[in-house]
Amino acid sequence: xxxxxxxxxxxxxxxxxxxxxxxxxxxxxxxxxxxxxxxxxxxxxxxxxxxxxxxxxxxxxxxxxxxxxxxxxxxxxxxxxxxxxxxxxxxxxxxxxxxxxxxxxxxxxxxxxxxxxxxxxxxxxxxxxxxxxxxxxxxxxxxxxxxxxxxxxxxxxxxxxxxxx
Amino acid sequence: xxxxxxxxxxxxxxxxxxxxxxxxxxxxxxxxxxxxxxxxxxxxxxxxxxxxxxxxxxxxxxxxxxxxxxxxxxxxxxxxxxxxxxxxxxxxxxxxxxxxxxxxxxxxxxxxxxxxxxxxxxxxxxxxxxxxxxxxxxxxxxxxxxxxxxxxxxxxxxxxxxxxxxxxxxxxxxxxxxxxxxxxxxxxxxxxxxxxxxxxxxxxxxxxxxxxxxxxxxxxxxxxxxxxxxxxxxxxxxxxxxxxxxxxxxxxxxxxxxxxx
Numbered sequence: 001x002x003x004x005x006x007x008x009x010x011x012x013x014x015x016x017x018x019x020x021x022x023x024x025x026x027x028x029x030x031x032x033x034x035x036x037x038x039x040x041x042x043x044x045x046x047x048x049x050x051x052x053x054x055x056x057x058x059x060x061x062x063x064x065x066x067x068x069x070x071x072x073x074x075x076x077x078x079x080x081x082x083x084x085x086x087x088x089x090x091x092x093x094x095x096x097x098x099x100x101x102x103x104x105x106x107x108x109x110x111x112x113x114x115x116x117x118x119x120x121x122x123x124x125x126x127x128x129x130x131x132x133x134x135x136x137x138x139x140x141x142x143x144x145x146x147x148x149x150x151x152x153x154x155x156x157x158x159x160x161x162x163x164x165x
Numbered sequence: 166x167x168x169x170x171x172x173x174x175x176x177x178x179x180x181x182x183x184x185x186x187x188x189x190x191x192x193x194x195x196x197x198x199x200x201x202x203x204x205x206x207x208x209x210x211x212x213x214x215x216x217x218x219x220x221x222x223x224x225x226x227x228x229x230x231x232x233x234x235x236x237x238x239x240x241x242x243x244x245x246x247x248x249x250x251x252x253x254x255x256x257x258x259x260x261x262x263x264x265x266x267x268x269x270x271x272x273x274x275x276x277x278x279x280x281x282x283x284x285x286x287x288x289x290x291x292x293x294x295x296x297x298x299x300x301x302x303x304x305x306x307x308x309x310x311x312x313x314x315x316x317x318x319x320x321x322x323x324x325x326x327x328x329x330x331x332x333x334x335x336x337x338x339x340x341x342x343x344x345x346x347x348x349x350x351x352x353x354x355x356x357x358x359x360x361x362x363x364x365x366x367x368x369x370x371x372x373x374x375x376x377x378x379x380x381x382x383x384x385x386x387x388x389x390x391x392x393x394x395x396x397x398x399x400x401x402x403x404x405x406x407x408x409x410x411x412x413x414x415x416x417x418x419x420x421x422x423x424x425x426x
Contacts, residue, residue: 074178
């Protein structure tokens with residue numbers, strides 16, 4: 001299901017809204033390590049509704065933005081977000097993003113995988129991967145999944161989805 | 166397109182730090198500037214009632230504590246004059262807000278809301294009220310990036326509170342109970358540092374001024390076959406949670422060559 005022109009406009013608008021949430025609302029409310037990542041959430045929602053190639057480019061740009069703001073290892077986020085967006089775009093053929101629980105699962109798995117990829121590509125010592133894999137990444141995945149469910153529910157008309165649950 | 170993005174990403178990953186940091190700085194100052202402007206506004210607007218009360222309480226405590234400062238300064242000047250020690254060069258600080266990001270490497274580097282136009286330059290130390298946070302590695306026009314003590318490349322020359330034992334503080338390569346900590350390395354085997362002793366910057370090396378608290382000793386971590394002890398150091402400043410920092414414009418740091426006989 002490739003979005004129509006009107007639908008595409010709404011998806012871009014939703015992405016812009018999530019950007020504003022990420023950069024303006026999140027720092028005001030909760031900017032801890034487990035806080036929801038609206039940027040990655042927007043990327044997954046966008047990737048699920050577009051072609052894999054376009055998703056990869058947008059993923060790369062979002063990753064580049066993250067790299068620019070946290071240049072602990074420049075390029076790690078660009079690679080991780082490219083893989084995340086491309087996989088999410090292909091995942092549309094496998095999953096049915098009309099179910100709230102499936103959406104929540106996709107967001108959670110996406111964030112967890114993204115965090116693991118970023119840590120691995122940032123040359124993080126193996127001993128330090130444990131807390132990230134088992135504590136922080138799952139917490140952020142959970143909070144992002146909850147935020148994602150709310151966003152999908154509120155913007156269900158924009159994304160043209162009929163929720164089953 | 167996917168493979169192209171992967172190739173460019175891999176190329177960016179292979180960039181040396183000397184090229185990657187200026188590239189990131191240029192992108193922050195141009196393409197992504199509107200988003201950063203938005204985040205700075207968000208941080209500024211966060212000052213809620215409860216936070217304001219906390220700041221007010223801090224200010225009141227500082228006001229009470231500052232009553233004794235004048236006397237201490239006068240006493241310090243007298244003692245320096247008696248011992249013939251020149252006065253410590255004054256240092257000034259620039260306040261900055263920390264713009265936290267949502268990626269897992271946030272905390273190894275932090276983005277600050279002031280840059281070159283605010284007087285920040287590469288190599289300036291960054292401290293929180295609790296203690297040392299890190300050092301500025303790249304100063305853009307309006308923002309700058311600091312490498313924190315959690316970054317694997319971080320090192321600082323350290324000394325115990327009484328000035329008796331010197332060492333190098335560096336991040337430990339392992340976590341214990343999900344908590345990052347520092348190591349005080351290079352302490353001679355004959356020297357013993359008790360648990361709880363405060364460790365601060367020594368001023369050697371020309372980057373960090375003397376006297377910024379780094380952490381407290383939390384026991385011996387390992388011993389290197391009779392010639393060195395490595396101590397576990399619990400850092401005082403937490404780069405993952407700190408909201409406001411001070412960029413220290415150091416004037417009193419001592420170059421290593423000056424400290425040698």
